[in-house]
Amino acid sequence: MARIPVEPNLDAVVELAHVSMRMPRRRRRKGSGRKQRLRRFAGEVRREEIEVLSDVSFRVNPGESVAIFGSNGPGRQALLRLIAGTLRADSGEIRRREPIVPMIEVARSFERSYSMRQNIYLVGGLLGMTPDQVEEHLPIIVENAGVASSLDRYLGAAPALVRQKLAWSIAMSVNASAYAIDRTIVVGDKPFREQCWSHVQGLRESGATFIVATDAPKQLRRFCQRALVFADTQLVADSTIDEALEVLREVRQRAKELGEPGEPPA
Amino acid sequence: MLRMLVLRDLQKKYTRFRLGYLWTLLEPLGMAVVLWLVFSVLLGARGFGLDPYPLFLAVAILPWWWFSKGIGASTRIWRKTGAQLRISTLPTQLWVVRALLVSMIEFLLSLPVILIAIAFTGFLPGPWIVLFPVGIVVQFLLMYGLALLIASGSIVFPDIGRMVRIVLRAMFYLSPILYSVSNIPAGAQFIAAFNPLVGVLGLYRIGWWPEEAIGAIGYSISLGLCLIIFVAGVLTFRRLENRILKEV
Known part of the structure; x- marks a missing residue:
């Protein structure tokens, strides 16, 4: 992929317009390698693409800290990679004002x-x-x-x-002053985590932008002002953390009632 | 960045063994000696290839090694690079070029083998030797195209890796490495021209054996094919790039 284009005049750090994305489904690793090969031979394991994002639009303003809730494995990763520009969208448009550091594993x-x-x-x-x-x-x-x-x-x-x-x-x-973070802002043992927090807070005060996709909302309550909630490939809420958590609960509740195994914590 | 990756790869290769760089010379040298013994001394196959046979072998075997190592590496490029591709906005082709450059530098480092063979046989090249570097450039283009084709193809169809290995084996015997194009029956020479390696190896050898030619038409077909493969590789890769990025 060629170097990603940035538009310094854009007033948002990153802007997604009607982005849709299909990703290969994660193959479930069950059984031994031999069993897997047998299964593939029998045509049981087949490569397939599933829709992970459909018609997603949002923008992130400079200096904001945004949490992303509810998207599962491939969807979350696709979203972060799209934001950072290490993947191209199937359809829709993504524009960014500056390079965004992909902190993805x-x-x-x-x-x-x-x-x-x-x-x-x-x-x-x-x-x-x-x-x-x-x-x-x-x-x-x-x-x-x-x-x-x-x-x-x-x-x-x-x-x-x-x-x-x-x-x-x-x-x-x-x-850089923008980061797309997978799962967790802070890593390591306790003293290191403290160090991370203070570093990140410092960056934030100096105007850095953070986009964090996470499964642990509580960790982010004190960090993000805004949250995007995804359910079933779509963006269903864009609001404050507390409201977003409420929406997330409802979404999970509904999924459970429908007898589907909700969003698994990937 | 690319320079760093390539240097580290080479370093990794050379620090593992005591003799280090010497192996780059010894390996093809040993191969050439074995083949020379088998074909020339044991089987006494006269009229097979051109004289002096050891030099004749060395000139073709070094580029062949580069070819087979580079192409072999291109079948497993994505195996370890997944995590790196996920966080990098560098051109994806970089990983392909890396695999090729490592084998190419090894090839360049092994060129003294040809000097040794010249000293051993006392057979000096003529003015056509200027085409030797051209051969290197053409071979790189050919390999770049092929590697892109294989690398992107193996994402869609993983079995390509296995197939390439067998095809490589066959190519070794189908290309004029052990023998000369003049050993190929006249009727088959036209078909042989459709092997891009015939043209490339011709460029290497023409310095010593200008008479060993398959004619201008044969060369143009063969070298034209190199160009076609190059363009096809670049186009295919561009089409499949996002698929690769998704899949890794």
Whole structure:
């Protein structure tokens, strides 16, 4: 995908107009590899695309913190990737004013066979930093993630916690003021989470924009003013957090009454 | 970014073994020696390929290795890059180019093997050697097109990866690597021209063996095909790019 175009004159950070999207359905991993192959051979597991977003329109203003509730796995990921521009919409239009950092499982982009330092350059580059910018931010990243002593060791040996911290620190040092965040703003153990919160609050006060897709609404009550609620591929509510939670409850209630297994917490 | 990815890949390759870079030379050299022993000394197949046979082999086998490694790598590009594609707005082609560049640099590093073969046989190339670099460029275009075709095709139809491996095996024998195009019966030469590798390998060899030609028409067909594959790859990839991004 070519570099995403940005329109500095736009008055919204990102604006979606009538966006629809189909995504391949997540294959359910049941049984052993052999069983799966057999099932595929028998034509039981077939690739299919399902509608995950239909005719979605909304805009996010600069400096806002917006939560996204209710969209399930593929839908949530598609939405975040569309916002950040790492995926193109099937139909509809998306315009953005500035680059938006996609914080979508960043830690999974690490290469195990690279050293920590090399990984910082790799992931920084993926997120749109030039090597010079990475170099400039390197001390801060290292300090934030607390990996100073193992900077040149291979990442493969690092525990998941360290990788998460590192990913977070890299993403936060990208020279941007808008973030599309998957699931959780803060990561790691308790002291690190505190550190994250204060960093994020600081960013917010300086006018950064946050779009957070989450399953844990309570965490965000103190952070977001606005929430978008999705139900069955459609945007059903755009309001304050408390109202949105109310709507979300109703949606789930209705789904349960219809005998459908509601939105599973993916 | 690309430079970094490629450098790291190479580094990874070379730091794992004690002899490091030497293996890049030893591997094709060993291969050439084995093939030379089998075909030339043991089987005594005279009139098979052109003299001096070791050099003749080396000139074609190095590009072939580059070809088969690069194309082989292109069948498994998306296996590990899913998470990276999800967060990156860099051009998706970058991952394809990366796979090709790694094998290409290995190829360039292994070129001294040809020098060794020249020293060993004392057979110097003529003025047509200027087409050698052209061959490298054409081969890169061909491989870029093919890799894009394979990479995007394997998203739609995952079995392509397996098929490519078999086709590669067949290509080794169907291309004038062990033998010369002049060994191909006159009637079949026209068909052989539809193998893009015939043209590419011809460009490499013409410096030493200008008489080993399949004629201007044959070359144009073969090299034209390279161009067609290149364009087809670029177009196919553009069409399927979003599908790839969705799927990974």
